[in-house]
Amino acid sequence: MPRRKHLSDLREAAPVILPSLLACDFGNLEREVERLQEAGVEALHLDVMDGRFVPNLTYGMPIVAGLRRLTEMPLDVHLMIEEPQRYLAQFVDAGADLLTVHVEAVDDPCEVIDQIHQLGIGAGIALNPATPVATIEPVLDSCDLVLVMSVKAGFGGQTFQPVALEKLQFLRDRVPPTTLLEVDGGVNRETIGACARAGAHLMVAGSAIFGQPSYSSAVTHLIQAARQGGAT
Numbered sequence: 761m762p763r764r765k766h767l768s769d770l771r772e773a774a775p776v777i778l779p780s781l782l783a784c785d786f787g788n789l790e791r792e793v794e795r796l797q798e799a800g801v802e803a804l805h806l807d808v809m810d811g812r813f814v815p816n817l818t819y820g821m822p823i824v825a826g827l828r829r830l831t832e833m834p835l836d837v838h839l840m841i842e843e844p845q846r847y848l849a850q851f852v853d854a855g856a857d858l859l860t861v862h863v864e865a866v867d868d869p870c871e872v873i874d875q876i877h878q879l880g881i882g883a884g885i886a887l888n889p890a891t892p893v894a895t896i897e898p899v900l901d902s903c904d905l906v907l908v909m910s911v912k913a914g915f916g917g918q919t920f921q922p923v924a925l926e927k928l929q930f931l932r933d934r935v936p937p938t939t940l941l942e943v944d945g946g947v948n949r950e951t952i953g954a955c956a957r958a959g960a961h962l963m964v965a966g967s968a969i970f971g972q973p974s975y976s977s978a979v980t981h982l983i984q985a986a987r988q989g990g991a992t
């Protein structure tokens with residue numbers, strides 16, 4: 761499983777900024793990936809939405825496969841879809857390195873995490889701001905990543921909800937030392953420091969990068985703010 765190695769590399773590299781491609785220019789994905797690589801980005805966060813689990817609709821396997829052809833960077837795929845089990849193998853075939861499912865979208869999270877592992881890649885569990893952390897307790901010793909949503913899943917550009925910080929603080933002391941903690945939604949220069957301080961290793965950022973003229977300067981400022989926040 762060579763790609764799993766990338767994930768442990770990310771743990772060592774924390775804080776890591778993962779651009780959420782939701783707000784990128786899909787008319788020129790190759791250029792967008794180049795600009796992100798030039799900015800020093802180390803992994804990409806891909807938001808898959810089905811119009812059912814969340815009211816928004818984005819993209820599926822073909823875009824993941826297209827990105828796989830464009831870059832060696834780890835692809836962190838955030839599935840905001842009902843019945844994700846139906847599509848796991850297809851996303852792995854498309855080139856995902858890590859698949860994260862929402863606890864609110866599955867009946868048996870342990871089974872889904874096992875299925876993802878059997879497909880040979882990393883497995884994550886996500887929870888919305890209103891969902892108690894107790895719901896993911898059964899998978900905390902088996903998943904590779906916990907995705908703490910700091911906005912309700914569905915749309916970019918929302919305001920950061922501080923309840924995510926309490927969850928990160930709890931998880932930091934609860935999960936095995938190799939588990940990645942990721943935060944997603946409303947992450948910007950003002951909020952990222954608190955996320956780092958609360959224990960997040962991976963920070964997803966959409967509008968804080970794609971709304972900016974220079975991706976390099978946006979990513980650099982985010983990393984600086986995360987390091988400063990993490991140090992205080």
Ligand code: DX5
Nearest residue numbers: 780913914916917946966967
């Ligand atoms: C929201 C997505 C996020 C989102 C982040 O459902 O999971 O990845 O695109 O966008 P910003 O950073 O704009 O909140």
Ligand code: ZN
Nearest residue numbers: 780807838944
């Ligand atoms: Zn996301």
